[in-house]
Structure formats: structure tokens, C-alpha cells
Amino acid sequence: MTPHGQAGAPAGAAPVLLEARQLTKHYHVHGRRRSRPGSRLAVHAVERVSLALPADGVTAVVGESGSGKSTLARMLARLVPPTSGQILLDGREVPASAKGRREYTRDVQMVLQDPFSSLNPVHDVRYHLTRPLIVHGTAPRGSLDEAIADLLTRVALTPPAGFIDKYPHELSGGQRQRVAIARALAARPRILLADEPVSMLDVSIRLGVLNLLADLRSQNHLAILYITHDIASARYLADTIMVMYAGQRVEYGPAARVTDEPAHPYTSLLLNAAPDPGRAGPPVLAARGAPPSLVSPPSGCRFHPRCPHAMAVCAERVPPEIEVSAGHASACWLHATGLTAAESRPLAGRAGDLVSSRAAPDQGKET
Ligand code: SF4
Numbered sequence: 099m100t101p102h103g104q105a106g107a108p109a110g111a112a113p114v115l116l117e118a119r120q121l122t123k124h125y126h127v128h129g130r131r132r133s134r135p136g137s138r139l140a141v142h143a144v145e146r147v148s149l150a151l152p153a154d155g156v157t158a159v160v161g162e163s164g165s166g167k168s169t170l171a172r173m174l175a176r177l178v179p180p181t182s183g184q185i186l187l188d189g190r191e192v193p194a195s196a197k198g199r200r201e202y203t204r205d206v207q208m209v210l211q212d213p214f215s216s217l218n219p220v221h222d223v224r225y226h227l228t229r230p231l232i233v234h235g236t237a238p239r240g241s242l243d244e245a246i247a248d249l250l251t252r253v254a255l256t257p258p259a260g261f262i263d264k265y266p267h268e269l270s271g272g273q274r275q276r277v278a279i280a281r282a283l284a285a286r287p288r289i290l291l292a293d294e295p296v297s298m299l300d301v302s303i304r305l306g307v308l309n310l311l312a313d314l315r316s317q318n319h320l321a322i323l324y325i326t327h328d329i330a331s332a333r334y335l336a337d338t339i340m341v342m343y344a345g346q347r348v349e350y351g352p353a354a355r356v357t358d359e360p361a362h363p364y365t366s367l368l369l370n371a372a373p374d375p376g377r378a379g380p381p382v383l384a385a386r387g388a389p390p391s392l393v394s395p396p397s398g399c400r401f402h403p404r405c406p407h408a409m410a411v412c413a414e415r416v417p418p419e420i421e422v423s424a425g426h427a428s429a430c431w432l433h434a435t436g437l438t439a440a441e442s443r444p445l446a447g448r449a450g451d452l453v454s455s456r457a458a459p460d461q462g463k464e465t
Contacts, residue, residue, distance in 0.1 A: 112152040112153045112154050112155060113152065113153055114150045114151065114152050114153075114189070115151055115152065115153050115187065115188060115205075115288055115289055115321045116150075116151040116174065116185070116186070116187055116206065116289050116321060116323075117148075117149070117150045117151070117184075117185070117186040117189070118147060118148055118149045118150075118170070118173070118174060118183065118184070118185055118186075119148050119183055119184040119185075119186065120146045120147070120148055120182070120183040120184070121144055121146070121147050121148070121149075121170065121173055121180050121182075121183035121184075121185070122144055122145055122146055122147075122180060122181045122182045122183050123143045123144040123166075123169050123170075123173060123178065123180055123181050124140040124141065124142055124143065124181045125140060125141040125143055126138060126139070126140050126141075127139040127140060127141060127393065139393055140393070141392045141393055142345050142392045142393070142395055143166050143169045143345055143392060144166040144169050144170050144173070144180075144345045145166075145345045145346050146183070146346070147166070147170055147183075147342070147345075147346065147347045148347070149170070149323075149340060149347075151289060151321040151322075151323055152321060153288070153319055153320075153321050154315060154316070154319045154320070154321070155315070155321055155322070155337045155338065156311070156312070156315055156322045156324055156335050156336040156337055156338075157321075157322070157323055157324065157336060157337070157338045157339075157340065158323075158324045158325075158326060158331075158332035158335065158336035158338070158339045158340070158353065159171070159323065159324070159325050159326075159339075159340050159342060160326055160327065160328075160329045160332045160339055160340070160341050160342070160368060161327065161341060161342035161343060161368075162327060162343075162368075162389055163327065163389075164344070164389050164392065165342040165343055165344065165345065165389070166342050166344070166345035166346075166392075167325045167342050168211075168293055168294070168325060169345075170325075170342070171208065171291045171293045171323060171325050172208075172293075173185070174206065174291055174323065175206060175207075175208040175291050176192070176199065176202060176203070176206070177208070187202060187205060187206070203285070204234050204236075204285045204286070204287065205287055205288050205289060206287060206288075206289045206291065207282035207283070207285050207287035207289070207290055207291070208282065208290075208291040208292075208293065209275070209278050209279055209282050209290065209291070209292045209293065209295050210278065210293055210295075211293050211294040211295065211297055211298060212298050213271055213274035213275040213277075213278050213298065213299070214266075214271065214274065214298065216274075216278050217266040217274055217277060217278060218266070219265065219266050219267060220265075221265070222262070222263050222264060222265050223246075223250070223261050223262050223263070223264050223265075223269075223277055224246060224262050224263060226277060226281050227245075227246045227249055227250075227277075227280055227281055227284055228242055228246065230281055230282075230284035230285050231245050231246070231284045233285075234284065234285040234286070236284060236285060236286050237284075243262075245284075246258065246262060247259075247262070249280040249281075249283055249284055250262065250280060252280065252283060252314070252317075253276040253277070253279050253280045253283070253310060254276065254306075254310060255273060255276050255277070255280070261273070261277075270303070271298065271299045271300060271303065272299055272300075272303035272306060272307055275295060275296070275299060275307055276307070276310065279295075279307075279310065279311075279314075283314070283318075287320070288319075288320065288321065289320065289321045289322075289323070290311075290314070290320050290321070290322045290323070291322075291323045291325075292311060292322060292323065292324050292325065293325045294325055294326055294327070295307060295311070295324075296308060296326075296331065297326070297327070297328070304331070308331060308334060308335050311324070311335060312335060324336055328372065329341075329357065329365075329368045329369055329372050330372045332353065332357075333353050333354070333356075333357045336353045337352065337353055338350070338351065338352060338353060339351065339352075339353045339356040339357070341356065341362060341364060341365045341368065343364045343389070343400060343401055344389055344390055344392060344395055344396075344400040344401070345392055345395070345400075346400060346429070347419075347429065348362045348364055348365070348401065348428065348429045348430070349361055349362040349364070349365045349426075349427070349428045349429070349430075350419075350426070350427050350428075351423075351425055351426030351427060352425060352426060355423065355425075355426045356426065357369060359423075359426075361422045361426065361427075361428035361430065361433065362401075362428040362429065362430045363401065363405050363406065363407055363430065363432075364401050364404075364405075365428075367404075388404075390403065396413070397413055397414065398411070398412050398413045398414050398415050398416060398417075399412040399413075399416065399417050399429075399430070399431065402445065407432060408444070408445040409431060409437070409441065409442045409443060409444060409445055410440060410441055410442070410443050410444075410445055411431050411437055411441035411442065412431055412445060413445055415431075416429075417429045417430050417431045417434070418434070420433040420434060
């Protein structure tokens with residue numbers, strides 16, 4: 099059993115560049131929902147999440163909308179301050195000074211989800227790439243055009259002369275996202291935070307952008323955080339997958355292990371919901387309902403109102419993160435030993451949903 103929220107980087111792996119330790123983000127609710135003066139209603143967007151991004155590796159964070167994955171990326175990009183927890187770059191906390199923040203921003207760049215709004219429609223590609231080259235001082239004097247051409251070549255927008263003077267509206271969605279990635283690369287980052295980089299693109303061009311990220315990882319030894327709701331693309335691109343539910347990390351491990359042998363019922367739900375060309379009928383989802391309110395999240399395991407395997411203990415106590423195989427951990431009471439008969443009885447009113455109260459998590463994969 100590992101402490102809940104421990105980063106869990108595998109031994110012998112590449113050095114960790116960026117690390118989050120027990121990151122928490124609460125947004126306090128203002129206005130009408132703040133019922134009484136002094137009341138402290140808060141959205142518990144992220145709770146005690148830890149993560150390690152190794153050099154030359156892709157780590158995917160997977161979850162539904164509202165799972166906290168984008169908030170996590172924004173904290174790592176230092177766009178929003180964490181409520182508590184630490185962010186370490188090369189094992190050290192980032193100095194609060196302007197210089198420290200500037201150096202952090204150069205090392206850690208973010209690619210946003212929407213390539214249609216992340217580029218300014220009144221400026222051409224040259225402008226979008228010139229600014230970061232100048233701001234971060236990463237182009238030698240007098241060779242801006244060469245540096246821009248190099249960036250465009252790295253994101254496979256070739257020949258560069260065919261793109262450098264184009265405006266965003268003259269580019270396809272995939273080409274815009276490539277310009278956004280080139281803009282991030284202009285700072286010569288070591289870490290790329292990609293927040294749903296393909297979710298707004300046509301299916302036919304998603305693969306090209308995913309392959310570009312894979313090439314950049316191997317050619318530039320980048321550490322990439324890939325945020326997605328699509329667990330199939332996470333398996334395709336990532337070495338490691340972290341699954342988040344309602345602001346918490348619920349499963350973590352090697353991508354193939356997490357997707358082949360899911361150890362948390364929520365991961366099974368995501369896998370069942372993923373498109374599968376080999377499946378004849380519609381997916382059969384074991385879990386019911388929708389993600390909970392993060393203002394007053396469920397007690398115990400936050401997934402228990404939806405979980406087909408929920409037991410009495412699940413509604414009362416937060417499950418610890420339990421290692422199910424090397425480097426693969428799940429925060430689920432199904433893997434705990436020593437539960438009493440009372441703790442492991444099916445949750446009241448849930449017996450009709452259950453196959454077995456102690457069924458293996460991937461029994462949720464009904465076909
Ligand atoms: Fe949560 Fe319990 Fe279901 Fe595991 S079995 S996911 S702890 S509700």
C-alpha cells in the first residue's frame with residue numbers, strides 16, 4: 099500500500115523534470131451560492147494529486163469533464179496558484195521572484211485545447227512565432243526568419259514559406275494546432291503541457307498531431323503531459339496513465355497495464371465508453387449517473403454513488419492508494435485486505451447493480 103497521492107515514479111526511470119506533490123485547488127464560491135456571510139463554500143477542483151513527469155516520457159491524465167485534469171495542468175503551468183501542495187522543477191521549488199517565474203515559463207510551456215481561439219486572428223504565423231522567440235531570447239539576433247522556418251519544419255508545416263505569412267483563418271484546425279505547438283517550442287521548453295490538444299480537431303487529423311507529439315518527445319527529449327478524456331488516445335501516446343475522478347487521482351500506472359488490466363471501476367467505465375470498432379453493439383456501462391458536485395463531493399470514495407461494486411466502507415472512508423502490481427496503483431477498497439464483513443457488505447440499495455460485492459474491477463467490462 100502506498101500513501102494516497104504519492105507520485106509513484108518507477109524506479110530506474112528517466113530523471114523526473116517536473117513533479118507535483120499533493121497539489122490541491124479549491125475555488126471559493128462567491129455570489130448567491132455563498133449562503134451566509136462567513137460561509138466558505140468551495141469547489142474542490144483538485145485534491146492532493148501527485149504526479150511526476152520524467153524526461154523523454156509522455157504521461158497522460160485521463161478523466162471526464164470536471165475531473166480536475168485541466169485545473170491540474172493550469173497549476174503546473176502556473177496559470178493558477180495551488181491552494182496547497184508543491185511544484186518542483188528539477189527537484190527544487192520554483193522561486194517566487196520574477197526571474198524564477200520567467201525561467202519556469204521558458205522550461206514549461208502549455209498547448210491549449212482550442213486552436214481556433216488560441217491564435218490571434220489579426221496576426222499572421224510570423225507574428226505568433228516571432229513574439230516568443232524575442233520574449234524568451236531563443237533566436238540569435240538577425241536570424242528570426244531562420245528560427246521561424248526551423249520551428250515550422252519541426253511541426254511539419256513545410257515548406258515553411260507556404261505558411262509563414264498565413265493568417266489563422268487560412269489554416270485548417272490541424273495546421274493551427276501545429277502553429278500553437280511551434281509557438282510553445284519557440285521557448286525551447288523541456289516540458290510540454292498539452293491540454294486536450296486534439297479534442298477539437300477532426301478525427302482524421304488527430305492522429306497526425308498525436309504522432310507529432312510523439313516525434314517531439316523522442317527528438318527533443320521533452321517531458322509531455324497529455325490531458326485527455328479519451329483513454330484510447332492516452333494508451334496510444336503515453337507511457338504512463340493517471341486516471342482522475344472528481345478531482346482525485348484514482349489509478350496510476352504503465353499505460354498498457356492500466357488499459358489492459360484496469361484496477362479501478364472508474365477506469366473500466368472509461369474503457370467501456372471508448373469507441374471500439376470491434377464491438378458490435380453499443381457499449382454497456384456498468385456504472386450509472388453523472389460526476390458529483392465538487393462543492394459537496396460524496397463522502398468516502400467519491401465514485402461510490404456510481405460504482406456497481408460499492409461496499410459499506412466505500413461510503414464512509416476514503417480508499418487508500420493500493421499497489422496492485424509494480425508501479426500500478428488504484429485507490430479502491432476492492433484491493434484492500436482485512437475488511438470486516440460489515441465493511442465489505444454491498445452498499446444499501448445497490449445490490450441490484452452488483453455482480454458481486456468483491457468482484458474484480460474489470461468485471462465492469464460487460465460485453
Ligand atoms: Fe470506490 Fe468502493 Fe467502487 Fe472501489 S469499490 S471504486 S472504493 S465505491
